[in-house]
Amino acid sequence: MIERKTTRQIHVGPVAIGGGAPIAVQSMTNTLTSEVEATVAQIRRLEQAGCEIIRVAVPDQAAAESITAIREQITIPLIADIHFDSRLAVAAMEHGAQGVRINPGNLGGPDKLARVVAAATMHRVPIRVGVNSGSIEKDLLKQFGYPTPERPDALIESALGNVRLLEEQGFFDIKISIKSSDTLTTIAGYRQLAQRTEYPLHLGVTEAGGLIAGTVKSSVALGILLSEGIGDTFRISLTRDPVEEIRVGYELLRSLRIRERGPELISCPTCGRTRIDLFTLAEQVEQRLQTMESNLKVAVMGCVVNGPGEAREADIGIAGGHGVGIVFKKGEIYKKVPEADLLPVFLEELERLEAERKTKA
Template sequence: MIIRRQTHKIMVGSVPVGGGAPIAVQSMTNTDTAKVSETVAQIKRLEAAGCDIVRVAVLDLEAATAIKAIQDQISIPLIADIHFDYRLAIASMENGADCIRINPGNLGGEEKTKQVVEAARMHKVSIRVGVNSGSIEKDLLKKHGYPSPENTTALIESALRNVRLVEKYGLTDIKISIKSSDVLTTISSYQQISKAIDYPLHLGVTEAGGLIAGTVKSSVALGILLSQGIGDTLRISLTRDPVEEIRVGFELLRSLKIRERGPELISCPTCGRTKIDLFGLAEEVERFVQTMVSPLKVAVMGCVVNGPGEAKQADIGVAGGNGVGIIFKKGKIWKKVDENELMAVFMAELKKMDKEALNNC
């Protein structure tokens, strides 16, 4: 059983972070924030996938101003991602951002940071102090060296220095991230800072890579930390459609039995007994279950011989044969169907069971 680290609770819009609240799964849009319709459309897709909090890049005043129109059309809290220009942080909050992500060290000095913090207090907005290994202050790098698994001092000290600056001007609605592109440095950094503060921690491996490399690196780092009770919110950073980040995030939480959303999909890796297009079948089922909320266990198996037995705990499953397939429930055959009708019959029954499960919740 995982015992989570106790942290100070903050609010990001309507979503609690820390203090024992469910671990929030986040993503970030890759649209031009100033293009409201495109940004809203992507956020809607993220919402459908279960995204709890979304972050948008604010590169200029047009993007900061667009936040108001975006907020009017979405249902989840929005974080404005700010670098270098303190005025964009203030403008984002004036236009309805629920939280801002800043690195106070690159806002242009203490006086400008003070103005940002005072605006956050006035608008009741929380702040994420985000420090990356690539954006550490020069004096800390000179003093401590570049972060490594054995030496995370520069990262930790940068985060704490910036947190103390925000605290100095009266704001404690803070969450912290200290990301690195190196898995072991990320793990060590979060382990160390979790002993130093009780603020909620946002987990992530920065610049993790594409679908496979990014998923592996993020799952290793975040899986280890989460298993140790560290982390209150997370993002799986992928060079990919941001919806994929949400899918991986929830699968990671499900694998550790921390949080579940929607069905669990079981599928076999295929072997020489497989006589149907299992890859295509699994992909179509996977696309549909992403839209489901009910906690069904769904199986897609390659052969009739082993399908129901290997996946006997599944609420519903499908297994292929030579020109035919079977649909089974809890390990027992429910219906045998011709291959060309298998998907349609299976999906119809899956939708029916999903609706019944939701009605019984």
Template sequence: MIRRRQTREIAIGAVKIGNGHPVSVQSMTNTYTTDVEATVAQIHRLQAAGCDLIRVAVPDMAAAAALRPIRDAIAIPLIADIHFDSRLAVAAMEHGAQGIRINPGNLGGSDKLARVVAAAKQHHVPIRVGVNSGSIEKDLLKAHGYPTADNPKALIASALRNVRLIEDLGYDALKISIKSSDVLTTINGYQQLSQETDYPLHLGVTEAGGLIAGTVKSSVALGILLSQGIGDTFRVSLTRDPVEEVRVGFELLRSLKIRERGPELISCPTCGRTRIDLFGLAEQVEQYVQTMTVPLKVAVMGCVVNGPGEAREADIGVAGGHGVGIIFKKGEIFRKVAEHDLLQVFLAELKKMEDEGQKT
């Protein structure tokens, strides 16, 4: 049983973070924020996958102005990602951003930071103090050295210095992130930071890479930290469709039994007995179950010989054969189906089980 680290509580829209609330899964759009239609469409897909919080880039005033129609069209809290320009942070909050991500040290001075904090107070907007290895102040780099796995002190010092700047302005609705592209630096940095502050922590491995490399790096770093009770919210950063980030994020939480959403999919790795396109079948089933919320165990197996037996604990499963497949429930054959109808019939049965589960 994982014992969560006790942290302060903040609320971004209706989502509460810290103080024992469920670990939230975030993502970030890769559309142009000014393209409201495309951005909203992508957020709707992310919502369907379970995304709790969404962040959008705000590189200019036009993007800041687009936040209002975006927020009005979505059902999850909207966070503005700001770099360098304090005016954009203020404008983003005026146009409906429910959270902002800034690095206080690169906003251009204390007066500009004060204006941002004043706007956050006025609009009740929590601030994420986000520090990356590449954005650490020169004096801290000189004092502590570039952050490494053995010495992440510069990251921690930068984050806590910036937190104090905001606290001195009378505001403490904060969460902190200290991101590195190195897995061990990320792990050790957050472990040490968690001992020095009780603010909620946003976890992430920045610039993690594509689907395979990014999933592995993020799962190792975030999995270790979450298993130690560290982390209140996180993003799996992938050079990929952001929906994949959410899918990986929930599988990570499920594997640690921290949080479950929708079905668990199990599938065999294939072997010489496989006579169907198992990769394609599994991918289409996986895409479908991402939109489900009822907790089922769903199996996709490669052959009718071992399928039901190896996946006996599954609530429902499908196994392919030569020209025919079977649908099974709790290890027992439920129905035989021609191969060309197998996917359609199986998804219909999943839909039926979901509808029944939502009624109970």
């Protein structure tokens, strides 16, 4: 049983962060925020996958002004990601942003920061102090050196220094992130930061890479930290469709038995007995499972001989053969169908099973 570190609780819209609240899974759009239709379409796909908080880039006034129209069409809280320009942070909040991600030290001085804090206070918007290895102040780099696993001090001091700038303005509705592209530096940094602050922590490995490299690096760093009770919300950063970030995020939480959302997929790695395109079949099933909520165990197996037995604990599964496939439940054959009909028949049975679970719930 993982014992989570106790942190302060803040709210991004209706979503609680820290203070024992469920660890929130979030992502960031990769559309132009000013292109409202495309941005809303992507966010709706993320909502279906289980995204609980979405962040959008605000590089200009058009993006800030688009937040109003975007929020009208989505159901999850929206955070504005701001770099350097305090005017954009204020404009984003005026147009409905429910959170802002800034680095207080690079907004142009105390007066500009004061305007951002005043807007955040008036609109009841929390601020994420976000520090990356590439954005650390020069004096801290000179004092502590570039962050490494052995000495991540520059990251931590930068974050806490920026937090103090907000505290001096009387603002405490804060969460913190200190991201590195190095897995071990990320782990070491958050471990030390967790000992020095009670603010909720947003976890992430920045610039983690594509699907394979990014998933591995993020899962190692975040998996270790979450298993130690560190972290209140996170983003898996991938150079991919952001829906993939949500899929990886929930599988990470499931593997640690922290949270379970939707069905769990069990699938075999294939072998010489496989006579169907199991890769495509498993991917199609997995895509459908991402939109489901019931806590089912679903199996996709490549062999009708051994598949059902190997996945005996699955609530429902399919296994393919040469020209024929089977649907099985709890290891027992339920239905035999032609291979061409296997996926649609299985999805129909899966929908029926989920409906039964929802009715009982």
